[in-house]
Amino acid sequence: MGEIKALAQEDLRLETSVPPRLLRLLSLVTVLGFGGTLFLGLRAAGTDIQQGEIQRIFYIHMPSFFGAFTAFGLTVVGGALYLARGSEKWDRIALAGVEVGLAFSLINLLTGSIWARPIWNTWWTWDPRLTSAAIMCLTYAAYLMLRAGIDDRMRRRAFMSVYGILAFVTVLITLFIIRVVPETIHPVIVGASPQNAQGGFEATSGVVTALIPSLLLWLTLLPITLMWHRVRLEERLDALDRLKMRVLSE
Amino acid sequence: MRMTKASARTGLLLLALTAGLLSAQDGERGSTPYFQSRAFNVPILEGWDDQSGEDFAQFHQAEARATIRTAIAPAAEALDAAGAELSATFGFDLDPPVYQGRVNLADGTWHTLVYDIDAETTASVMARQDGGRGVVISFVERDAAARTLMLTIAQADDSLADASPEIAIALESLAGLSLSELQRADSQTLPSGEWTVYAGESVMAMGMIFGNDAYVALQMGEAGDLAALAEAYNRTLLGFFITPDNSQYLALGLAVVFVILAALVGSLYWREKNVQKDLALLRELAREDE
Structure with a gap:
């Protein structure tokens, strides 16, 4: 049992549940920033005179996709560095990226569907952009299910690293399909919309001013803060597992 | 903790600055300046005195003594809304309208009403039902030197590109004149479209086809500002739309x-x-x- 004590003392992650000072500060700034961008999108920005109030969901819908892009991008980085260096911290980052990115993707998908109901008069249509976004969500949901199904740690980390890298193809397809496939009704805000696009609106100075802080928040602060919390939790879960293994082996 | 408070203050300052920049979005639809309320939108009339409030748009031109107003009136019927709007806002004691018709536009069925209020005042109104309320667009003119009327008529002969048949209907209904008593003048191209023009002694009539309807303006008198007034009224009428809730x-x-x-x-x-x-x-x- 002395060994357990030594391990517990050695592993400060298990001893303290309070997040580090920088993470607490980052969390506070993220919460304030989230409130601030909500204020900009919901109160300060003018109502779109053609779409009405529902247009305001755009200030979350589009940034949440880019937040997912950051998170899934870090999954690629984490997976690649795990394969190259073998350190489990990179695998934790990859896992955190998938969990956070999947949450953001669901926000993107569901807010888009809710916007579509009053604007397109349907909750869902098998448009190329919508279909690719749904496939993206399912691909990353499968990541989590597969990961839970592999017992061997080394095999699990290696396999999921490769999966996380390959899955990013679905993110790129979702991002660029609208520029490649003309048969889409999904509007484009930056640049020319496809010919069949429905529900677009002009990126006036008001739209851009409300969008940019939200985009910056979802692109950087939100995914990084949430992923840091998730990485920290995974470190503690790993440490706890090691501790359990020692207890069981004695 | 001091650092946290400083960050929060900086954040709030940035938000306040950003909020100030956002006013540019309100009331814009592309490059056209729009009056925007929670219920409806109409183009802002350049050169007219803007007397709009929070939930109504009102533009006045002192020289022509004309007012164009768009408002929502709580009434179960469009006709009641029109009457309530004219009585409550302008204080008119209304007799039955001198012209009453209906026209189907892209956003629904509108009632067209023309009132002779008194010797110098006329009111031309378009009203339609929107749920449990009425939308009323009114043109009120108080010029003793002229009697100016606006009305929208379903196109009598949709094979014709000009509004001569509808101008004839309006002249006969509202001025007791036949179209043959007026001379056809050169057409006028205004921002709203190509207008057919007829002129007679102290009478001017204009009409424009848009969709399946004719937009007609009549002026009895020597004011000479019919084209500008017709353009302003029809710019409001054609530019009006409801913001969906x-x-x-x-x-x-x-x-x-x-x-x-x-x-x-x-x-x-x-x-x-x-x-x-x-x-x-x-x-x-x-x-x-x-």
């Missing part, structure tokens, strides 16, 4: 965002609690073993 979908969207983020943060918290519980259990086991 879909705020319940926005509320649903925000609820979804909060639920997903709360589920993510909640799962992190819940799993952290489980780590602490397991750790406490292991320590308990360690103590028992010792």
Whole structure:
């Protein structure tokens, strides 16, 4: 049992549940920033005179996709560095990226569907952009299910690293399909919309001013803060597992 | 903690500055300046005195003594809304309209009403039902030197590109004149379209075809400002549209965002609690073993 004590003392992650000072500060700034961008999108920005109030969901819908892009991008980085260096911290980052990115993707998908109901008069249509976004969500949901199904740690980390890298193809397809496939009704805000696009609106100075802080928040602060919390939790879960293994082996 | 307060202050300052920049979005639809209320939108009339309030648009031109007003009136019928709007806002004691008709435009069925209020005042009104309320666009003219009337008529002969048949109907209904008593003048091209023009002694008539309807303006008198008034009124009429009330979908969207983020943060918290519980259990086991 002395060994357990030594391990517990050695592993400060298990001893303290309070997040580090920088993470607490980052969390506070993220919460304030989230409130601030909500204020900009919901109160300060003018109502779109053609779409009405529902247009305001755009200030979350589009940034949440880019937040997912950051998170899934870090999954690629984490997976690649795990394969190259073998350190489990990179695998934790990859896992955190998938969990956070999947949450953001669901926000993107569901807010888009809710916007579509009053604007397109349907909750869902098998448009190329919508279909690719749904496939993206399912691909990353499968990541989590597969990961839970592999017992061997080394095999699990290696396999999921490769999966996380390959899955990013679905993110790129979702991002660029609208520029490649003309048969889409999904509007484009930056640049020319496809010919069949429905529900677009002009990126006036008001739209851009409300969008940019939200985009910056979802692109950087939100995914990084949430992923840091998730990485920290995974470190503690790993440490706890090691501790359990020692207890069981004695 | 001092650093946190400073960050919060900086954040709030940035938000305040950003909010100031946002006013540019209000009332814009492309490059056209729009009056915007929660219920409807109409183009802002350049060169007219803007007397609009929070929930009504009103533009006045002192020289022509004309007012164009768009408002929502709580009434079960469009005709009641029109009457209520003219009585309550302008204080008119209304006799039955001198012209009454209906026309189907892209956004619904509008009632066209023309009132002779008194010797110098006329009111031309378009009104339509929108749920339990009426939308009323009124043109009121108080010029003793002229009697100016606006009306929209379903196109009598849709094979014709000009509004001569509808001008004839309007002249006969409202001025007791035949079209043959007026001379056809050169057409006028205004921002709203190509207008057919007829002129007679102290009478001018203009009409424009848009869709399947004719927009007609008549002026009896020597004011000579019919084209400008017709353009302003029809710019309002054709530019008017209702902002859809879909705020319940926005509320649903925000609820979804909060639920997903709360589920993510909640799962992190819940799993952290489980780590602490397991750790406490292991320590308990360690103590028992010792």
